[in-house]
Amino acid sequence: MIKHNPILDIEKICKYYSSKENVPVTYVCTSSLGHDAQAMDIFYREAPHPEFGNRYFGLFLNNRQHPESSDQSILICNADKVEKLEFGLVEDGEGNLQYSSHRWDYKKFKNCYSIDGGRAYVRTGMHPVHMYVVVNGEMKEKSYA
Numbered sequence: 001m002i003k004h005n006p007i008l009d010i011e012k013i014c015k016y017y018s019s020k021e022n023v024p025v026t027y028v029c030t031s032s033l034g035h036d037a038q039a040m041d042i043f044y045r046e047a048p049h050p051e052f053g054n055r056y057f058g059l060f061l062n063n064r065q066h067p068e069s070s071d072q073s074i075l076i077c078n079a080d081k082v083e084k085l086e087f088g089l090v091e092d093g094e095g096n097l098q099y100s101s102h103r104w105d106y107k108k109f110k111n112c113y114s115i116d117g118g119r120a121y122v123r124t125g126m127h128p129v130h131m132y133v134v135v136n137g138e139m140k141e142k143s144y145a
Contacts, residue, residue: 007030029041101118
C-alpha cells in the first residue's frame with residue numbers, strides 16, 4: 001500500500017471537481033513536477049478538460065506571493081507531466097510504501113529506511129527501492145520489460 005501525504009483535503013477536492021466538471025476526479029499523489037521544492041496534490045480526470053486538454057491538474061499553496069502572510073491562496077496548474085516522472089518508494093517499517101514529495105522532503109522511518117529527493121533524484125540508504133510511474137491516474141510499479 002502506498003502512503004501519501006496530501007497537502008489539502010483531497011476528498012473534498014475530488015467531490016468538488018467531480019461535481020463541477022461532471023466527470024469523476026481522483027487523487028493520484030502529492031509531488032513536485034520536477035527539480036523544484038513546490039509539491040502539489042495531483043488529480044486525474046479520465047476525459048481531457050474540454051478547454052485546456054489536460055487530464056491531470058495540480059493544486060498547490062501559493063507561498064511565494066506573500067510569504068509573510070498566513071493567508072495563502074490555492075493555485076491550479078496542468079500536471080500532465082506526472083506521467084513522465086519516476087517515483088522511488090521504500091518500505092516504512094509498517095508495510096507501507098512511501099515516497100519523497102519534493103527535492104528537500106527527507107523522510108526516515110522506524111525501520112531506519114529513508115527516502116529523499118522527490119522527482120529531482122532518489123537518495124536512500126542501502127535498502128530496496130521500488131520504482132513507480134503514474135499511468136492513467138494510478139501509481140504502478142515500473143515495468144522494465
